[in-house]
Amino acid sequence: MKENGRTEREALFDVLAAGIVCHLGVIVDGHPMVVPTVYGFDREHLYVHGSVASRSLTAGTLACATITVVDGLVLARSVFEHGVNYRCAMIYGVPRPVVDDQEKLAGLRLLTEHVTPGQWEYARQPSRKELAATTLLALPLAEASVKIRTGPPDDGDGPDAALEVWAGELPLATGWQHPVPDPVLPPSVPLPAHIAARAGTRLG
Template sequence: MSATTEATADPTGGGDLVVTERTRLRRMREKGSHRRADLDAVLAAGFVCHLGVPVDGTTMVVPTGYGVDGDHLYLHGSVASRSLVQAPDTTVCVTVTHVDGLVLARSVFEHGVNYRCAMVYGIPRIVTDPEEKLRGLRALTEQSSPGQWEYVRQPSRKELAATSVLALDLTEASVKTRSGPPDDGDSEDAALGLWAGVLPVVTTFGEPVTDPVLPEDLAPPAHVASRAGRVLGE
């Protein structure tokens, strides 16, 4: 099958997200999905995305926090204030990537990365409804730091006014993942007798570091302390 033929087929055999020309999955050696549950799983495992926006005719890729609530992904407007607030009708791409390991094959050509990646496209909507704005900020906070929204001081009216919240529909998206050993275990290169496999990459939370202006014996709250040593997203 030629690459061109493959590009016109939906390799997931279906799914419940909208498949468009830009989210159709083209690279066949990796697993693709247009299922909402797969999208949710990738998004739930992280809290930093890379937001791509055209700014003054050039693409800009900015790392920024995100939060998920229901069918929306929320972003802080301040991060993208140069672009999104000025040009609210611009389609953006939000990419969330988790690197899981280095795929060490018998040839340079077969090397790769095990990963989980979600790409969401859409025109962000500036949230004006005060209740939704609060919900978006809560989602952003809880995405990275579950329990903090209730623990710390919530936004004042002044702070709310100074913050833009943007909502992106979770409808046009694709998920790509790769896992498992290298692909050349049954190739001619297997005869080289080289070691091959995966070097896992693991992202974990460390021990909380108390703000030096606080008493040293002030213990972090349970919702923070309990994350030490835990793998991100687990």
């Protein structure tokens, strides 16, 4: 809906910061393919990665990446007026393959830190062999569509308002749970502070 559109640049970055997974839409051998993948971003690009053998990570052709955050259900007096409160960004552009090792490391760091802040410096970083086996694409953020819906149902001032039907919002809150260690992890390895700090916090 047109009224849900946002033109402020910061609205795009707010959606990108709140999401974890994007759906990357590409054309492969003449057929559409939509692939879910984690991402990272800076002020200019969205970064997605995968195996060099991945057919979906094609550069040089138009692609669309979509990030959606669901904030709740909108339950109206009529089924027709039901909806969802959400934040969504659609990014259009031609992905560029990142081939320089330093730029690739920087992009992978953005991706890692977006998903788990503090993890890049804590865990072992990619080897040259691992970098060679990884495709990283940079999708420009120059063209994007952002839509956000908030608030109650829209039928509170119409004929259906007289119905004896409950109407309102059913908020959705997704949160990080307590970390579960790898079964083979030695008991002497402590839980790092940057992971412990996320337990109980809300996603998005």
